[in-house]
Amino acid sequence: MAQPWFLRAALEDRGDIVKLEVLHLDDDLRTREAIGPAKFETLELRRSLVEDPAAIESLLTYIAETEIDEGPGRLDARWGLVFTNVRGQRVFSLYLDKFGKRAAADGYELNLHHAERILQWLNSLQVENV
Numbered sequence: 001m002a003q004p005w006f007l008r009a010a011l012e013d014r015g016d017i018v019k020l021e022v023l024h025l026d027d028d029l030r031t032r033e034a035i036g037p038a039k040f041e042t043l044e045l046r047r048s049l050v051e052d053p054a055a056i057e058s059l060l061t062y063i064a065e066t067e068i069d070e071g072p073g074r075l076d077a078r079w080g081l082v083f084t085n086v087r088g089q090r091v092f093s094l095y096l097d098k099f100g101k102r103a104a105a106d107g108y109e110l111n112l113h114h115a116e117r118i119l120q121w122l123n124s125l126q127v128e129n130v
Helices: 006-014 052-062 116-124
Strands: 017-024 044-051 068-071 079-085 089-094 102-105 108-113
Touching: 006 052, 006 089, 017 052, 044 052, 052 079, 068 102, 089 116
Parallel strands: none
Antiparallel strands: 017 044, 017 079, 068 108, 079 089, 089 102, 102 108
């Protein structure tokens, strides 16, 4: 699958990932403007913490198997995925729209193709209000 270099690098080091924080903003919430990654994390979001290595590996596999290419566009983020290593450092963050078509990671704007499995995985989580 086509993947930007920075995402391939993060996925190659995925054995170091031990925690995933899933952030979710209600898909039906109307906003005056699209919400980018910087604004996204400042909002009151529903959150879920995933520390099960098998669950994290499943999601990382879905991401690795999704065709992703760089491309300018407007992201209205509804999901945030923050992957953390054993030292508590962010390995990478991925933000997606509610359709799984647009994303951003580490400052890059992305197009996703056939990301349905990622969204299904995310929607299966019990994400709690904070």
